[in-house]
Amino acid sequence: MTDYKGKNPSERLELATVSEAADYMSVTPKTIHTYFREGRLTRYSMGPRMVRVDLNEVDQRLRNYGGITTP
Numbered sequence: 001m002t003d004y005k006g007k008n009p010s011e012r013l014e015l016a017t018v019s020e021a022a023d024y025m026s027v028t029p030k031t032i033h034t035y036f037r038e039g040r041l042t043r044y045s046m047g048p049r050m051v052r053v054d055l056n057e058v059d060q061r062l063r064n065y066g067g068i069t070t071p
Helices: 018-025 029-038 055-064
Strands: 015-017 051-054
16 A cells, blocks of 8 residues: 655546546557557556556646647
8 A cells, every 4th residue: 555645646646447547548448558568658557457557647648749738
């Protein structure tokens, strides 16, 4: 279990399943796995079949590629 005491809330991981991240990005889960292999996203393995993606990292990637605009 991760201890978040003393961490800024913006530094916390917002973990989602591969399917949830794919829906969030409007891509397929296969694309998310491709991003893992290419090093475009960080893979958080919680076990042999339990993989998570940090949605904060996804947001950052989308901003870098022009997918999200900030006010």
